[in-house]
Amino acid sequence: xACSNIRYGAGVTREIGMDLQNMGARNVCLMTDRTLSQLPxxxxxxxxxxxxxxxxxxxxDVRVEPTDKSFKAxxxxxKQGHFDVYVAVGGGSVxxxxxxxxxxxxxxxxxxxxxxxxxxxxxxxxxxxxxxxIAVPTTAGTGSETTGVAIFDFENLKAxxxxxxxxxxxxxxxxxxxxxxxxxxxxxxxxxxxxxCHALESFTALPYNLRSxxxxxxxxxxxxxxxxxxxxxxxxxxxxxxxxxLKRAVRDAGDxxxxxxxxxASVFAGIGFGNAGVHLCHGMSYPIAGNVKTHRAKGYNxxxxxxxxxxxIILPFKNLGSVSFFFFSTKSKDDAGRVLADTLRSFLYxxxxxxxxxxxxxxxxxxxxxxxxxxxxxxxxKLSPRAHxxxxxxxxxxxxxxxx
Amino acid sequence: xACSNIRYGAGVTREIGMDLQNMGARNVCLMTDRTLSQLPxxxxxxxxxxxxxxxxxxxxDVRVEPTDKSFKAxxxxxKQGHFDVYVAVGGGSVxxxxxxxxxxxxxxxxxxxxxxxxxxxxxxxxxxxxxxxIAVPTTAGTGSETTGVAIFDFENLKAxxxxxxxxxxxxxxxxxxxxxxxxxxxxxxxxxxxxxCHALESFTALPYNLRSxxxxxxxxxxxxxxxxxxxxxxxxxxxxxxxxxLKRAVRDAGDxxxxxxxxxASVFAGIGFGNAGVHLCHGMSYPIAGNVKTHRAKGYNxxxxxxxxxxxIILPFKNLGSVSFFFFSTKSKDDAGRVLADTLRSFLYxxxxxxxxxxxxxxxxxxxxxxxxxxxxxxxxKLSPRAHxxxxxxxxxxxxxxxx
Numbered sequence: 033x034a035c036s037n038i039r040y041g042a043g044v045t046r047e048i049g050m051d052l053q054n055m056g057a058r059n060v061c062l063m064t065d066r067t068l069s070q071l072p073x074x075x076x077x078x079x080x081x082x083x084x085x086x087x088x089x090x091x092x093d094v095r096v097e098p099t100d101k102s103f104k105a106x107x108x109x110x111k112q113g114h115f116d117v118y119v120a121v122g123g124g125s126v127x128x129x130x131x132x133x134x135x136x137x138x139x140x141x142x143x144x145x146x147x148x149x150x151x152x153x154x155x156x157x158x159x160x161x162x163x164x165x166i167a168v169p170t171t172a173g174t175g176s177e178t179t180g181v182a183i184f185d186f187e188n189l190k191a192x193x194x195x196x197x198x199x200x201x202x203x204x205x206x207x208x209x210x211x212x213x214x215x216x217x218x219x220x221x222x223x224x225x226x227x228x229c230h231a232l233e234s235f236t237a238l239p240y241n242l243r244s245x246x247x248x249x250x251x252x253x254x255x256x257x258x259x260x261x262x263x264x265x266x267x268x269x270x271x272x273x274x275x276x277x278l279k280r281a282v283r284d285a286g287d288x289x290x291x292x293x294x295x296x297a298s299v300f301a302g303i304g305f306g307n308a309g310v311h312l313c314h315g316m317s318y319p320i321a322g323n324v325k326t327h328r329a330k331g332y333n334x335x336x337x338x339x340x341x342x343x344x345i346i347l348p349f350k351n352l353g354s355v356s357f358f359f360f361s362t363k364s365k366d367d368a369g370r371v372l373a374d375t376l377r378s379f380l381y382x383x384x385x386x387x388x389x390x391x392x393x394x395x396x397x398x399x400x401x402x403x404x405x406x407x408x409x410x411x412x413x414k415l416s417p418r419a420h421x422x423x424x425x426x427x428x429x430x431x432x433x434x435x436x
Numbered sequence: 437x438a439c440s441n442i443r444y445g446a447g448v449t450r451e452i453g454m455d456l457q458n459m460g461a462r463n464v465c466l467m468t469d470r471t472l473s474q475l476p477x478x479x480x481x482x483x484x485x486x487x488x489x490x491x492x493x494x495x496x497d498v499r500v501e502p503t504d505k506s507f508k509a510x511x512x513x514x515k516q517g518h519f520d521v522y523v524a525v526g527g528g529s530v531x532x533x534x535x536x537x538x539x540x541x542x543x544x545x546x547x548x549x550x551x552x553x554x555x556x557x558x559x560x561x562x563x564x565x566x567x568x569x570i571a572v573p574t575t576a577g578t579g580s581e582t583t584g585v586a587i588f589d590f591e592n593l594k595a596x597x598x599x600x601x602x603x604x605x606x607x608x609x610x611x612x613x614x615x616x617x618x619x620x621x622x623x624x625x626x627x628x629x630x631x632x633c634h635a636l637e638s639f640t641a642l643p644y645n646l647r648s649x650x651x652x653x654x655x656x657x658x659x660x661x662x663x664x665x666x667x668x669x670x671x672x673x674x675x676x677x678x679x680x681x682l683k684r685a686v687r688d689a690g691d692x693x694x695x696x697x698x699x700x701a702s703v704f705a706g707i708g709f710g711n712a713g714v715h716l717c718h719g720m721s722y723p724i725a726g727n728v729k730t731h732r733a734k735g736y737n738x739x740x741x742x743x744x745x746x747x748x749i750i751l752p753f754k755n756l757g758s759v760s761f762f763f764f765s766t767k768s769k770d771d772a773g774r775v776l777a778d779t780l781r782s783f784l785y786x787x788x789x790x791x792x793x794x795x796x797x798x799x800x801x802x803x804x805x806x807x808x809x810x811x812x813x814x815x816x817x818k819l820s821p822r823a824h825x826x827x828x829x830x831x832x833x834x835x836x837x838x839x840x
Binding site for chain 1: 442443444445451454455458644645652653654655664665666669670673700703704
């Protein structure tokens with residue numbers, strides 16, 4: 033497994049201009065979104081670039097929950113700019129968009145679908161060397177600063193998919209806990225559950241030595257390797273932090289200890305799932321995001337329908353029993369699954385996460401299309417520790433209509 | 437912090453020929469020592485190179501506990517060979533020697549002392565791009581497959597020193613638990629204590645935000661950053677594994693679970709101390725190795741005097757009290773230090789580690805020169821969580837003459 037370079041500390045982003053100078057950057061592409069561009073995290077970066085005389089262009093049209101269309105707009109900007117270094121300041125949407133822009137600007141001849149995960153795309157290998165990318169995460173959730181993954185909604189198919197390749201891993205992640213103090217409480221809750229899902233799923237993913245097919249040549253191995261002794265360290269540790277700090281981080285934006293801890297937890301979980309992978313929960317969530325029609329997530333300043341809590345909305349509890357062994361103390365193995373499920377439910381309730389699929393506008397009638405949308409996600413679903421049929425998926429979606 | 441690429445699994449080294457093919461290697465330098473060259477770990481690598489038609493030259497003259505002289509011999513071999521990839525199969529001595537050979541072959545103009553740590557050497561920055569290096573560790577101790585450090589005995593000064601630079605980090609560490617099954621019991625014990633020291637020292641090292649001087653430019657930061665929330669994860673986890681498996685791994689060479697666990701623990705501890713650093717214990721150990729005259733370590737097939745357990749021989753217990761909080765359950769903070777010290781002593785006793793400096797030929801008369809030899813090691817000693825005078829060092833050496 034590999035993990036990215038991470039620099040952690042309050043105020044580390046103030047140094048970014050110096051880092052870019054050290055890298056000999058002459059023409060930097062700074063990507064962010066319209067909300068963040070008005071906030072301190074971007075301000076600090078701009079001041080540092082100016083102070084060290086680093087030339088840059090800003091792209092602030094990143095879409096929260098990006099689509100193939102929004103990816104392509106960013107890619108066009110990158111192609112025209114001929115940039116030598118990329119800087120992404122934002123949450124997973126910004127960092128993922130920046131990864132895609134860097135990738136396709138380095139592969140100007142490529143069709144958009146060339147690198148998108150099969151079967152939706154062609155999943156071709158990346159041969160060009162990408163430009164350095166510095167990721168400055170402002171949410172504590174996606175862990176995108178540590179992974180080789182870029183996720184988007186493919187609008188024609190109404191499904192989430194992405195690009196997964198080690199080559200997309202940021203050169204450096206600057207994890208500055210001060211940035212997370214600007215997260216609205218809802219964003220802290222939703223991104224916190226994202227951390228929880230990353231950790232739970234990567235910890236419970238099929239073990240690396242049971243994954244199949246097992247390519248004879250290491251170069252053909254998938255980015256998602258299956259759970260392994262190293263990713264388990266990260267997942268386990270992230271879960272402990274979430275259990276201890278998530279509620280505090282949501283309740284009080286000024287709780288620096290809780291918010292910095294959750295920020296680190298998202299890094300830890302990211303390193304874990306970036307190597308081990310995620311499974312059913314994420315695979316099932318992709319069509320949900322793609323099919324949602326009217327739901328507006330609270331606390332997000334966007335004009336389009338999004339669901340940001342999809343992962344936790346459909347946590348397939350049954351798969352996760354074993355986890356509660358360390359996550360909570362349970363008397364016997366038998367009630368481990370129940371204890372975990374109950375604890376997660378009360379978490380979701382206490383933090384006022386939408387109560388299941390019905391709360392974001394889905395009905396039983398939608399289940400067949402949700403199941404259909406999950407099938408092509410086998411890149412992740414095949415890492416589920418339990419084999420599953422379409423009937424199982426139907427049952428899981430039905431059980432996810434209401435949670436508490 | 438950064439951590440290296442690690443591939444873990446029983447039999448992974450069988451793939452190495454394919455990896456070298458993927459890297460386009462045409463002329464590989466394989467470094468090992470004379471004992472290992474007769475053993476399966478090297479055999480597996482050679483078979484894989486042959487099977488995939490990878491051309492290579494073997495250097496098997498690595499010295500266990502290398503010196504500036506043995507480093508230079510390996511460097512000459514590397515310079516003459518014009519290699520495009522390096523493969524190190526062995527313990528820390530082999531991997532460190534290979535790092536140095538790669539470094540100086542990539543910097544043919546450099547004097548040997550140019551990159552050696554100041555104040556002994558000039559500690560110059562490394563500007564050339566080194567060739568890829570694949571490390572295949574056969575002991576579970578040094579963690580050298582994860583670090584940017586290469587340690588050697590500087591014979592003129594009778595002191596250990598080294599080269600510490602991120603550029604030395606192996607490109608890939610292939611951690612194959614099967615290899616550790618060939619470790620003699622003594623080597624398992626000594627390298628296991630090395631893991632213990634790496635984890636304890638990096639966990640108790642001065643926190644990264646208290647380290648001084650604090651270079652204004654990130655590029656001037658030392659390889660050893662001080663303890664931080666990420667290195668702590670590795671140190672803590674390594675300690676738990678050591679507590680659970682070290683004795684089993686020493687007692688029974690066939691205990692695959694224990695030996696593989698210790699192999700992983702050395703990787704975890706290596707990633708931790710490779711970023712956080714080590715402190716007093718290592719700093720004080722360097723002159724010990726340099727000054728030892730006649731001691732022959734049990735279980736090592738070498739013709740020169742070496743001490744391999746120096747680190748644990750002088751564990752400065754007092755600094756480590758806090759650690760026992762998670763390492764062992766203690767009733768109150770007050771007895772934490774005592775509990776840890778006692779537990780370490782019984783570990784050392786049970787595993788028949790030499791009983792202190794006196795057991796390897798040192799007397800009180802040697803203490804002044806040992807203290808003198810520790811002074812130039814401030815690269816590490818300054819990371820001690822507790823300030824110390826020459827008197828403190830004298831007292832610590834005196835207390836280390838006999839341990840149990």
